[in-house]
Amino acid sequence: MQKITPFLWFDNNAEQAVKFYISIFKSSKTGKIARYPEGSPGPVGTVMTLEFEIEGQQFIALNGGPHFKFTEAISLVVNCDTQKEIDDYWQKLTADGGKEVECGWLKDKFGLSWQIVPRILADMLTDKDPAKSQRVMMAVLKMKKLEIETLKRAFEGK
Numbered sequence: 001m002q003k004i005t006p007f008l009w010f011d012n013n014a015e016q017a018v019k020f021y022i023s024i025f026k027s028s029k030t031g032k033i034a035r036y037p038e039g040s041p042g043p044v045g046t047v048m049t050l051e052f053e054i055e056g057q058q059f060i061a062l063n064g065g066p067h068f069k070f071t072e073a074i075s076l077v078v079n080c081d082t083q084k085e086i087d088d089y090w091q092k093l094t095a096d097g098g099k100e101v102e103c104g105w106l107k108d109k110f111g112l113s114w115q116i117v118p119r120i121l122a123d124m125l126t127d128k129d130p131a132k133s134q135r136v137m138m139a140v141l142k143m144k145k146l147e148i149e150t151l152k153r154a155f156e157g158k
Helices: 014-024 083-097 121-125 130-141 148-156
Strands: 007-010 028-035 047-054 057-063 075-080 105-107 113-118
Touching: 007 014, 014 028, 014 047, 014 057, 014 083, 075 083, 083 105, 083 113, 083 148, 121 130, 121 148, 130 148
Parallel strands: 007 057, 075 113
Antiparallel strands: 028 047, 047 057, 105 113
């Protein structure tokens, strides 16, 4: 087990969220399920926590009730190698009530924030030539879904 595991609080739809996430990412699976016991805050026998894995990263989902909601203060970053990969994740994660935000960010239908970014973006933004990185940042700020070719043109000054 990894040392640090993201723990995601859902109202009462953790199972649906996990099924949704593992349907999107090829290398994913569900794990152990803990159910609410007698005398606990949840209905006896219903899913309390559900372990799952996406692309080798372990997570735990909790059916914790309506007390807490996701905010943009935390997001999951998906590093992509191609525009097709960006487009695919973007389309799937915004489906059925998800929302495009800006700068490569979106919220899925459960309210969880994601950043769908090309892997090359980090190199562009940290280039030793500040003019290149500034042009890329200005391009990012104008987009919702990130477009690799637009970023490359900005980086090259075209």
